[in-house]
Amino acid sequence: MFKDVIYLKKEDRISYLLDILSSNPSIHIHKLQQLIDSSVSTLRRDLIELETNGIIKRSFGLVTLLRKDNIEYTASFRSTQHPNEKRKICRLASDLIFDNDSVFIDSSTTNKYIIQNLTDREKVNVITNNIYIAMQGHNQKNIRVFLAGGFLRPYSETVLGSEALEYLSQFHPRLSLISCSSINENGVFMADIRQTHCKKK
Incomplete structure (x- = not known):
């Protein structure tokens, strides 16, 4: 009990x-x-x-x-889950991003804490398909945001679809910060196949 x-x-x-x-x-x-x-x-x-x-x-x-478990929860709900752990992960991940860097930050409620750890960097280019991450970057003068267009998935803050894939394929960032739903001995898994396509790009 x-x-x-x-x-x-x-x-x-x-x-x-x-x-x-x-x-x-x-x-x-x-x-x-x-x-x-x-x-x-x-x-x-x-x-x-x-x-x-x-x-x-x-x-x-x-x-x-x-x-x-194989169905993705809404972004608003996932944001309430383990926020302290997500902030810690992003503080560590932000050390991998340098001045004048180029990075793809994929759509997840963990990665949403990355931008706030980049205030001391110079001119970081951020490519993303997440509107929340894009708005965070937009509000920081040292961040230049490239936001994919396409289908805005309800409740997820995520842009998906063929248009998003085509847009993301133009970029070759030095670093990509990718999230997933789960990991085991058989590989890495996502709840939504459309998310997987964007992450592969």
């Missing part, structure tokens, strides 16, 4: 909920409350957020998991 979830940070409570739902894809809300030992109001708020992001469905007291 998961105890004292009500006192955990929001991202940790959500992770507990998803762990339980992965093992119990359809569970009554009262049972769920017992398992996590959370207040009704806290549980309701967390479930509303998950439902808004299309991850679960609530109906007649049942909570049903809709989104599996």
Whole structure:
């Protein structure tokens, strides 16, 4: 049983909920409350957020998991997951970017923290297919942004499609910062095949 979830940070409570739902894809809300030992109001708020992001469905007291591990969650939801770890990764990754450098930063909620670590660099060219990263770069005088055009995927802040692939193929940056959904002994995986095509470019 998961105890004292009500006192955990929001991202940790959500992770507990998803762990339980992965093992119990359809569970009554009262049972769920017992398992996590959370207040009704806290549980309701967390479930509303998950439902808004299309991850679960609530109906007649049942909570049903809709989104599996091989389906990509929305950018807004993924941004709430492990932000401190993502910031640390980006601080380390930013050391690989130099003055007058050229770098491709792909679309992910981890890479969104890269730009803020480049304030002391001179004239960095950033190529991306992520509108959030592009706007961050636009707001820094030392960053020149090249944003791919194409289909703006709903809820992901990501530009995809043949137009995006054609645009990205023009560039040959010194460095590419690429994210993925998972890694194991069989290789690197993404939830969306369209994302994979852009990363290969």
